Amino acid sequence: MNEADIERLLAKFDQSSLQELKIDGDGLNVYFSKQATPQQQAAPTTKTPAAPEQASNSQAANAPYRLKAPMVGIIYVAPSPDKPAYKAIGDHVKKGETICAIEAMKLINEVKSPVTGTLKKCLFTDGEMVEYDQPLFEIEED
Known part of the structure; x- marks a missing residue:
């Protein structure tokens, strides 16, 4: 099978x-997978059901959210080598903001x-090459 x-097939x-x-x-x-957002992929493995989560907000605040790779590929922190990083450690991110990119089969x-x-x-x-479901970032939620 060539490119x-x-x-x-894709x-x-x-x-x-x-x-x-x-x-x-x-x-x-x-391996192909349709994930609408990284949250849908990561939510079942990192979150508890809604009722217990609401009851223990202080406990959830102590543990950082671990964002996991939605696919296998080569990960980059910037859109290209001559451009600045999407985000750096210590930066505040909003839900839906791009924080890195993964190249898979020549698609970014x-x-x-x-x-x-x-x-x-x-x-x-x-x-570096990352695997599906590999932890990428720890995010301290607001």
Whole structure:
């Protein structure tokens, strides 16, 4: 399977109602996933049901939110090498703001913050390969 075949497969996947597609075999490993926002992907693994969360706001405030990678790819902190970083540690971010980008199959995918708060910790090195569901940032929610 060459790059053009993968791009055609990705286009058909985007137009389909499938949420995930995984192809393994003959030395080929392809995984596509439709995640509307990083929050939808990360929410089930990091949040508790709504009622207990509302009852324990002080407990939730103590633990930082861990933003996880929505896909496999190479992660970047800036849109290009000659441009400034999207956000730096200590910066305040709003829900929906781009804080990094992941390149997968020559496509750049912006990773947006699912919460409002302050970036406290970066858990990766710029330009490295990240795995699906790998923690990227710790965000102290407002």
